[in-house]
Amino acid sequence: MSWIPSCSDVARAVSDDSYNESSPSRRVMLRLHMAVCWFCRRYAAQIRWIDRAARETWGVPAPGDADLKRRLIARLRS
Amino acid sequence: MSDQNRLRELKARLPGSVESLVEEFTSPLMAAARSWGLSERDAQEAVQDSLTDFLTALDRFEGRSTLKTFLFGVLYHKCSERRRKNKREEATEDMEAAFSGRFGSLGVWNSLPRGPEEEAVNDELKAWLEECAKGLSDEQRSAFQLKTVENVATEEACKIIGVSATNLGVLMFRARNKLRECLEKKWMKR
Numbered sequence: 001m002s003w004i005p006s007c008s009d010v011a012r013a014v015s016d017d018s019y020n021e022s023s024p025s026r027r028v029m030l031r032l033h034m035a036v037c038w039f040c041r042r043y044a045a046q047i048r049w050i051d052r053a054a055r056e057t058w059g060v061p062a063p064g065d066a067d068l069k070r071r072l073i074a075r076l077r078s
Numbered sequence: 079m080s081d082q083n084r085l086r087e088l089k090a091r092l093p094g095s096v097e098s099l100v101e102e103f104t105s106p107l108m109a110a111a112r113s114w115g116l117s118e119r120d121a122q123e124a125v126q127d128s129l130t131d132f133l134t135a136l137d138r139f140e141g142r143s144t145l146k147t148f149l150f151g152v153l154y155h156k157c158s159e160r161r162r163k164n165k166r167e168e169a170t171e172d173m174e175a176a177f178s179g180r181f182g183s184l185g186v187w188n189s190l191p192r193g194p195e196e197e198a199v200n201d202e203l204k205a206w207l208e209e210c211a212k213g214l215s216d217e218q219r220s221a222f223q224l225k226t227v228e229n230v231a232t233e234e235a236c237k238i239i240g241v242s243a244t245n246l247g248v249l250m251f252r253a254r255n256k257l258r259e260c261l262e263k264k265w266m267k268r
Contacts, residue, residue: 016248049193049195060109075130
């Protein structure tokens with residue numbers, strides 16, 4: 001494998017969570033690529049947005065949860 | 079509250095222990111069940127069954143995994159059973175081919191990737207995300223929900239879904255890129 005990561009290498013590392021788990025030398029090369037590649041920076045920003053949007057969509061209690069909790073407590077204690 | 083203290087209180091049947099369990103875990107479990115495509119009613123039943131199963135087997139629970147891992151693991155299997163009963167078809171498109179197609183022979187982008195980047199997450203974009211998530215397989219949705227939304231550690235997520243760390247990375251790659259491709263299509267039609 002070339003020691004210079006390509007855009008597809010960087011995009012894969014960003015999306016499969018290996019970007020920050022790579023060896024120190026590979027991490028340096030990934031970051032250098034990101035510093036000079038506008039397209040990859042845009043891609044990474046989109047992936048970060050997806051993660052944030054997912055947390056705001058699926059990571060917050062829904063309005064009906066409070067009522068569900070009351071019913072669950074009643075049922076589980078019986 | 080630590081798992082150890084919670085288990086001690088539950089096993090001793092202390093007042094408030096069940097309420098505390100329900101208060102802490104209901105919303106995250108419901109969020110996971112919803113994100114895995116269950117109807118509200120099916121999600122509520124799955125969460126109730128998961129908590130009931132846990133309390134029924136409480137005295138046999140040895141604490142080899144965290145309580146969160148155990149509950150999400152039970153829920154994951156219950157949701158998978160329900161999805162099989164509802165005969166949902168799994169997504170079959172080849173994400174690897176679609177991803178590779180974005181790059182030229184030297185691994186350079188063929189065109190600028192487009193989509194939301196800095197926008198506030200309004201109701202329209204949430205609806206897009208919900209719709210795009212329907213294109214993920216059970217495992218992809220589970221991996222994405224556990225790692226991204228619930229911030230579950232890799233080792234715990236692997237136990238819940240029953241995959242290796244390498245396969246978990248593949249699931250995350252496919253989930254994120256399917257969502258990104260889908261959102262890009264909607265974005266370009268705006």
